Amino acid sequence: MDNGLLFDARARVLADLQARRLADAAAVSVLEDAVAQRTWWAEQWPEGEQYVAGLVAQDVQDALFETVGRWPVCLDCGDHAPQHALYIQPDLGGPDPVWVCEETGDVVAPLGGL
Secondary structure, eight states: OOHHHHHHHHHHHHHHHHHTTOOSHHHHHHHHHHHHHHHHHHHHOGGGGGGHHHHHHHHHHHHHHTTTOSSSBOOTTOTTSOOOBEEEESTTOOSSOEEEETTTOOEEEETTOO
16 A cells, blocks of 8 residues: 555645635544545555545545535535535546535536645
């Protein structure tokens, strides 16, 4: 397993948490758990290393939904649309994951670029 990919995944998701002012201790703990779980996963399936960053983002998104609600929410659609989430494309999370608006299907930012 290439630890650089894990560090990159962690940094990119942390950057997005910070961009949306959600990088508190609880969210960072969720992120650390997701990275640890995906480390094991990538060790079992080395060909899947390219998917780690997007999968970590999805894991964090799923875990935060239970405590803080939708994250990240779309800011591009403005006030005229009800609050809705972004999601990672492609579904498996790689090789180049991007955040996509669930309403319009438009790419909003690359992972780590919110």
